[in-house]
Amino acid sequence: MAQGPPLAADRRERPAAARLRAGRREAAPYRAHGLGLRGRAADGGAEQHRIGGGAGNVLHPVAVKAAVLVDVGRIELRDVACEEPGPRDVVVRVTAVGLCGTDFHIFAGHANYNRDERGRPIPLARxxxxLGHEIAGVVEAAGTAVRDLHPGERVVVDQGRNCMSAARSPLCEYCATGDSHQCEWYSEHGITGLPGGFAEYLTIPAVNAVRIASDRDPAVAALTEPLGCVVHSAQLLTRTPARYALRNGSAGGEVARCVVICGAGPAGLLWVQYLRTVLGYDGLLLVTEPHATKRALAERFGAETIDPTATDPVEVVYERTRGRRAELLIEATGSGAVFAAIPRLVRKQATILLYGHGHTGVDLSVLSPLQFLEPTLLAPVGASGGFADDGRPATYIRALDLIERGQVDVQSLITHRHPSLDSVVRAFMGDHRAPEYVKGVVVV
Structure with a gap:
């Protein structure tokens, strides 16, 4: 790509990041560069070019370093083109990105959410x-129409693009009812082909950036997204009519006496905390988890735990509930073997929330006993939901507030910090298999 007009001597001598922050904001047409390869700047920083005309315009990175999944199981560190910001966009310098189970599924070839218009998966080779959709960063540049975010402000990113992101009016039927994750035109950074957070910079609509009011550790702030997924799912759970409810006054009748959570990974541990500290559930809360580190955290957050390698969870649940079994089960493993055990863990007309993804090797015969139990079956996905008055994602605002007030502890989940983009390959190749691993974060 051709460089913009020559820089003045004083700007040319400053580091790339400082040059990016310089100047007032000028209008710029939106243009997506995709993942084309680009060179580096002479000083080794991100190559830049000038947006708009005049002496005070914004510089934004043309080429940035990124960890690119070029095929199943193969990540390469490359220089890629950065998306040019439009009037309603901001350029975010990425500071931290959480490693999600979805990232690992895509990396291993177990999932591909990048589809063509007919729903066919697009191969990574093409x-x-x-990857990377649990993102915290710093605003580096903003378009002329952006009035409520400024360079230097710290933000978390809603990776989902929806009607509000595109300023579409009227909203589609899903965005209009607060179900923006099912937007007719939905796309997702780090998942559906749009560039994700494992890069130096990311261009997003300004309404997809939620300001961080405190000096919170970026690695902690990045976990707003997975907590937002729990917030979104819990909202669906509490408003869906069912035989059993988590508390008086929410949808349902009798209050559940027992909740079983399958899996104490990050999702399961966030669910334990949300049930106890946010919803105030004080009934029996049982968590099945084979790893001692995760069981210890679940117990610390207020659950009783079951080691499925030492005892049969079905028997423990039966004994602890005196034969009633669980009125609510949250499946947070994505394991086909765990899925097959669900009919023996729950009570008739219980609520089953399928939260984990994967479920490979499922024997479909398990559907028959499930059907005879007549459960309420919920399958929420993602953190996107309704919108705040300024168009920003309400679930992210709520999740970030829970973290800021200390009502949900996400910091204790972080067991592995990867110090740079250069460490992304290692993060995917082995560290997550360590017995003490709970959650990894790449600090860019």
Whole structure:
């Protein structure tokens, strides 16, 4: 790509990041560069070019370093083109990105959410993917129409693009009812082909950036997204009519006496905390988890735990409930073997929330006993939901507030910190298999 007009001597001598922050904001047409390869700047920083005309315009990175998934199981550190910001966009310098189970599924070839218009998966070899959707960063530049975010402000990113992101009016039927994750035009950074957070910079609509009011650790702030997924799912759970409820006054009748959570990974541990500290559930809360580190955290957050390698969870649940079994089960493993055990863990007309993804090797015969139990079956996905008055994602605002007030502890989940983009390959190749691993974060 051709460089913009020559820089003045004083700007040319400053580091790339400082040059990016310089100047007032000028209008710029939106243009997506995709993942084309680009060179580096002479000083080794991100190559830049000038947006708009005049002496005070914004510089934004043309080429940035990114960890690119070029095929199943193969990540390469590359220089890629950065998306040019439009009037309603901001350029975010990425500071931290959480490693999600979805990232690992895509990396291993167990999932591909990048589809063509007919719903067919697009191979990575044809369209590589920059993973990473649990993102915290700093605003580096903003378009002329952006009035409520400024360079230097710290933000978390809602990776989902929807009607509000595109300023579409009227909203589609899903965005209009607060179900923006099912937007007719939905796309997702780091998952559906749009570049994700494992890069130096990311261009997003300004309404997809939620300001961080405190000096919170970026690695902690990045976990707003997974907590937002729990917030979104819990909202669906509490408003869906069912035989059993988590508390008086929510949808349902009798208050559940027992909740079983399958899996104490990050999702399961966030669910334990949300049930106890946010919803105030004080009934029996049982968590099945084979790893001692995760069981210890679940117990610390207020659950009783079951080691499925030492005892049969079905028997423990039966004994602890005196034969009633669980009125609510949250499946947070994505394991086909765990899925097969669900009919023996729950009470008739219980609520089953399928939260984990994967479920490979499922014997479909398990559907028959499930059907005879007549459960309320919920399958929520993602953190996107309704919108705040300024168009920003309400679930992210709520999740970030829970973290800021200390009502949900996400910091204790972080067991592995990867110090740079250069460490992304290692993060995917082995560290997550360590017995003490709970959650990894790449600090860019």
């Amino acid at each position: 369209q590589p993917q920059i």
